[in-house]
Amino acid sequence: MKLNWGHYIAIALGCFMIFILTLLFSANDSGHAMVTEDYYEKELTFQNEIDAEKRANALAEKPVINSQANGMVLTFPVEIVPNEGSLFLMRNNNELDDIRMPLKLDGKNKMLIPANKLKDGEYELFLKWKNENKEYLVKKTVQWISQ
The missing domain is CATH 1.20.5 (Single alpha-helices involved in coiled-coils or other helix-helix interfaces)
Known part of the structure; x- marks a missing residue:
């Protein structure tokens, strides 16, 4: 042919x-997979997040997060006493490993994130709190390695 x-x-x-x-x-x-399901609703409040982050960056002393054998310890300076707040540890590779917790400090202005909730790897930390009717926001990348 x-x-x-x-x-x-x-x-x-x-x-x-x-x-x-x-x-x-x-x-x-x-x-x-989307990073957040309520993307458009968050977009409307984005300026508030920017302002809260600027206020947190202007603080003389900021909250600190350290790794220990029993988990991560979040420590607030003594002059900051949050009325309410939340902690969000986001895993970029798997949303099932995300951790959301209300901010509950002990008498020493510390909060423990237990090691059994954490997986080895990198987290994006979003720490929000209110103090004297002002909102504050800290965004930071943290690493967790089991000890």
């Missing part, structure tokens, strides 16, 4: 269609 130019065009179009369909199906299979 002899091929003429019409056959070559049909073969080229068929190969092109197979290529496009392959791209379509392979792009559809990739996971697309």
Whole structure:
């Protein structure tokens, strides 16, 4: 059988269609997890977050997080006594490993995040608190390595 130019065009179009369909199906299979589900609602309050972060950066002494054998210890300076707050440790690779906790300090202005809740790796720390009707926000990258 002899091929003429019409056959070559049909073969080229068929190969092109197979290529496009392959791209379509392979792009559809990739996971697309969002960092946050309520993205648009958070966008509306983004300026408040910027202001809270500026207030936290302006503090003379900031909260400190240290690793110990029993977990991570969050320590607030004595002059900061938060009325309320929250701690969020976000894992970028798996949202099931995220940790959300209300801010509950002991008598020494410390809070323990137990080691059994933590997985080895990198976390994004989001620490929010209110003090004298002003909101504060600290964002930081922390590492946890089991000891």
